[in-house]
Amino acid sequence: MALSRDEIFNRVKDVLVEALGVDDDEVSETATLTNDLGAESIDFLDIVFRLEKDFSIKIPSGELFQVDLLQNPEYVEGGNLTKLGITKLKEAMPHADLSSLDDNPDVSRMPDLFTVGTIVKYVELKLAA
Amino acid sequence: MRWIWIDAFTHFESKKRARAVKNVTLAEEHLHDHFPGYPVLPPSLMIEGMAQTAGILVGEACDFREKVILAKIRKARFSDYCVPGDQVAYDAEVEIIEQAAATIQGTVYRNGNEIGNISLMFSHADQASKDLNLPEHNFVFNDQFMSLLNNYRIHSANEHVGGK
Numbered sequence: 001m002a003l004s005r006d007e008i009f010n011r012v013k014d015v016l017v018e019a020l021g022v023d024d025d026e027v028s029e030t031a032t033l034t035n036d037l038g039a040e041s042i043d044f045l046d047i048v049f050r051l052e053k054d055f056s057i058k059i060p061s062g063e064l065f066q067v068d069l070l071q072n073p074e075y076v077e078g079g080n081l082t083k084l085g086i087t088k089l090k091e092a093m094p095h096a097d098l099s100s101l102d103d104n105p106d107v108s109r110m111p112d113l114f115t116v117g118t119i120v121k122y123v124e125l126k127l128a129a
Numbered sequence: 130m131r132w133i134w135i136d137a138f139t140h141f142e143s144k145k146r147a148r149a150v151k152n153v154t155l156a157e158e159h160l161h162d163h164f165p166g167y168p169v170l171p172p173s174l175m176i177e178g179m180a181q182t183a184g185i186l187v188g189e190a191c192d193f194r195e196k197v198i199l200a201k202i203r204k205a206r207f208s209d210y211c212v213p214g215d216q217v218a219y220d221a222e223v224e225i226i227e228q229a230a231a232t233i234q235g236t237v238y239r240n241g242n243e244i245g246n247i248s249l250m251f252s253h254a255d256q257a258s259k260d261l262n263l264p265e266h267n268f269v270f271n272d273q274f275m276s277l278l279n280n281y282r283i284h285s286a287n288e289h290v291g292g293k
Binding site for chain 2: 018019042043045046049061
């Protein structure tokens with residue numbers, strides 16, 4: 001039977017509590033991984049491993065957390081995402097709400113756009129595929 | 130000098146699991162300060178012992194081509210102390226080995242009784258940190274470290290020849 005969004009959220013929450021050592025009341029849909037939950041770069045890989053195990057899914061490198069695109073000079077100029085960069089990023093990360101990049105394409109905002117809800121949405125799409 | 134916190138491997142199954150042991154002795158200077166009159170092996174050094182056991186297990190899985198670095202202590206829980214005279218055993222089991230990283234689940238025993246669980250994540254430094262310009266030579270698995278595994282292999286071969 002398919003998991004409901006609430007069930008996915010609760011399991012993602014458990015993964016983040018274990019991976020980041022945070023309290024479960026800190027893990028809300030809108031909490032950002034880096035700023036609110038204190039995730040560091042190695043934690044992202046840990047989270048991927050734990051999600052793969054918990055949901056029995058395979059997460060290809062870069063699919064959940066897209067970073068390669070941000071290092072492409074065609075997509076980032078002077079610290080801002082280009083129009084092409086925004087388009088490519090939206091294509092690569094349909095699970096993230098990147099709509100605010102249209103008005104403010106500052107690439108340093110990327111960590112703020114990656115929330116717990118982004119992971120929940122990713123797992124939801126992955127399980128439905 | 131390099132701190133080696135395991136004495137010998139007693140089991141080694143490539144890409145799967147390994148067991149290493151350490152004999153705790155009062156000859157270890159730090160035990161006189163940790164704590165004065167009450168010497169106990171610091172749990173941080175048991176984590177290091179597990180990291181060395183598991184690091185060699187992960188390194189061997191890739192023929193020691195990768196620089197295997199302890200990246201994260203995912204979990205470490207202990208229920209008892211180890212004191213001089215004890216033998217500590219570190220059982221490490223591979224959970225995941227991928228291009229950029231690996232995870233292991235470890236169990237710590239004191240004289241045969243389970244006293245701890247440790248989960249570790251290792252990074253394959255060249256794959257995970259391409260922008261760091263790390264030296265080309267493998268500074269992780271140097272001769273001193275490798276001798277631990279070589280001793281185990283020699284020991285195992287001798288046992289086999291002896292028909293044990």
